[in-house]
Amino acid sequence: MSQNVMDRVRATPRCDWPVADKEQSGIGNFIGLYGGEHIAATEFVIGATLVQYGCTASDILIGLFVGNFLAVLCFTFFCAKIATQTRLTLYSYLGRIFGNRLQKVYNIVLGLGLSALAAAGISISATAIRRILNVPIQLNWYPTSAKFVLIVLVLGAVITFIVAKGFEGVSKFATTCVPWMIALFFVGMLVTLPQLLDATGYESIRSPSDFLNLLNTHVWNGSSETGQHLGVLHVIGFAWTCNLAWHIGLNDMPMLRYAKDYKYGYASAVGMYIGHFFAWVVAGVFGATAAIILNTPLTQLDPGAVTFTLLGYTGLLAVIIAGWTTANPTIYRIVLSFNVVFSKVSQKRMTYIMGTIITVAACFPCVQKADAILVYLGMAVEGAGVICICEHFLFPHIGFTRYWNEYRHQDFNTPAAIAWGVSIIFSFGLVFTGIIHRNLILVPTFVLTAVLYTVLAGLAGARQKYPAEEADACAYRTALQDYANKMHQDDIPFTVTGVARGLRVIAFGVLAGFVVSGILCAQGVLTLAVFKSLSIVLSLGYFVCNGAALIISLRKTTSEKSRIPQKIQTGKEATP
Structure with missing residues (x-):
């Protein structure tokens, strides 16, 4: 092994190391992680939003089942496969394909989108504390109560401090919330159905058809307070697109790179079907029932009002915990993203900076529209993920060279920049002009980006072969993997024993x-x-x-x- 390769290995920042063999984790951790992140604050908002789609119960049940199935496949065969084959974070992987300068642009775009999502988690949690302190519901896009602003500021400060001081413990505690959150939605459904029956005068439920009829009559009855009347394809599209930034956008690579096998991507089904199917359905029943009991349109209620009406303080605790488990890992991702761009700022200082900005944004109730935030974030980063997917899976099959931009020693991949930019203009342009609904934009954007990048990359040098550069990169990557393995050979695993x-x-x-x-x-x-x-x-x-x-x-x-x-x-x- 040449001294040059060893010097490069020793100079490689820890964040760019591949996962060591000893760091690889069993499937149980991924079940907990997906449950913790996808049974969260956004579920209370999205479940209620689906009631306002103007769909029938069949549209919701079929649409969520199919859309979440497509999401699980994308998690497994796109994100998990690339993650386990490279063992790199998305940021390191993007550096190989995009070049360092374009990668930093991506990190800024992603960081801003995630900031909106973190703000949503904090603001949603604040609706629970708002209810405890009898602060008025915030119905405008801006705050109308100084007390609400104070609640958000305190909550945001606490969450930011916790993330800055001890993310390992926080992340592990988030996984302990999963069993309780699952139980909460299950118990909540059991307790809410009798309240819905009493409020509507509906007869008791004796069969599945009775249950479906109840949902069609009083929850998803085809009417909409917002004027939307969407169908099953829109629900499929929403369930599939909701986590677009994480599966096709590859933002779960930092987590899935620890998987022993790419098939651990199937663990995402826990989050998709318990969080994005069962919890959304239950939250929809929550919202419809609370609106009937309070004789108030659902658009005039927030998660705190809904859950307190049905479950009392346990419901408020659920909203607080769910918002916390949403905001904490999201802020951590944001800090990692911006640290790549602003490398001279320490991680702790970056946490406080971004935590402050996010907390201020959380004071504005408009950020609680988590469904729109998730979809727009996915639209913004989908093109970047598609480019990586094409280069990783397609290029070797059509005779193109994977990582060709790296081998040409270019820190800016112009074809990638053009294809990604066109994907953003295309998707947002069609959506904002009303030509296509935002829930249906995923597939046409995928196809356009894939074709455009493949053509442009072929013209720019991907068709060529780089044997010397490939051999050098292979030697470096092998040495770096050995180095990472050596550095982690004495790691102590987290264990639960004795009194614990x-x-x-x-x-x-x-x-x-x-x-x-x-x-x-x-x-x-x-x-x-x-x-x-x-x-x-x-x-x-x-x-x-x-x-x-x-x-x-x-x-x-x-x-x-x-x-x-x-x-x-x-x-x-x-x-x-």
Whole structure:
């Protein structure tokens, strides 16, 4: 191995290292991560928004099933495959294809889009605290209450501080929220259906057809307060496009690069079908039921008002937790994105800077329109993902050279810039002129970008062969992988043992009691008032036990890591 290759390896920033073999993770972690990120604050808003689409219940159920299936396939066969074959973050991978200068442009676009999503999570959480403090619902695009602004500022400051101080513990605690959030939506459905029956005078549900008829009559009845009347194709498109930035846009590469096998991409089904199918349906029932009980149009309600009406303080806790699990990982992604552009700013300082900007944006209730934010973010970055997908999968099959721009030593891929720019103009132009609905723009944009980039790249040098450059890159990548493996050979895995394991058993016992209380309430054994009081106590008990277990495990892991020689932990003075 040449000294030049070794010098390049040692000079490579840690963020550009491939995942070491010992860092690869089992499928259980991905089930928890997808559950934590996709059973979140946006579900309360999107589920209610779907009620306003003017669809029938069949349109919603069929559309969400098919659209989420397409999303799972994209997560698995696009994002997970590239991630496990390269073991790189999206940013490092983009650097190879786009060149460093164009990659920085992408990071700014992505960071701005994610900032809007993080602001949505904080603002949605604030609707729960708003309800506790009896602050008026914010119906305008701008805040009309100083108290609401104060709530957002405090909440944003807390979330930013937590992300800056201890993201590892925060991210792990987010995964402990998953079982409770799943139970919350399940129990919430059981408790809400009797309230819907009472409010509408509908007879009891004796069969699946009765349930579907109830949904068609009082939830998705084809009418819309907003004037929209969309069909099953629009619902399919929305479910598929909702996470466009993460699957076709490849923004889940940083997480999926840790998967032992690309098939772990199927774990995304947990998020898609529990979060983006079941939770959206339940949230739709929540919204319709609360609107009927309060005799108020759904467009005049926020998540805090809806969940408190149906579930009491447990519902408010759900909104707060969901907003927190949305904002925390999103802010972390934003910081990583902007740190690539502003490399001289420390990660902690960047967290405080972006946290402040995001918190100010969260003061404006218009950011709570999470469905629009997600779709527009996907439209903005889809073209970049399509370019990477074409270069990774298509180019080797048509005789083009993958990473040709890197081999030509260019830090700006002009064909990629043109194709990506055209994709943005094309998609936003068609949507804003009303030629095509935003939920249906994914496929035509994909085809246009793929064809345009392939043609332009072929003309710019992708048709040529670069044997010497490829051999050099292969030697460097192999040496870098060996180096990463060496640096992580003494890693201490996160484990749950002893007292922590016992606390987790207690926590899940409490969670089982929470589910049982919901079942008893649905059967009329417990009154709704008793359930609301009991459920908040059980919910807090679950988080106290699970939180304590996490703290004990983190301290044990940190203690064991402290015994490792510092040079191994930091990556200094090691030889591959």
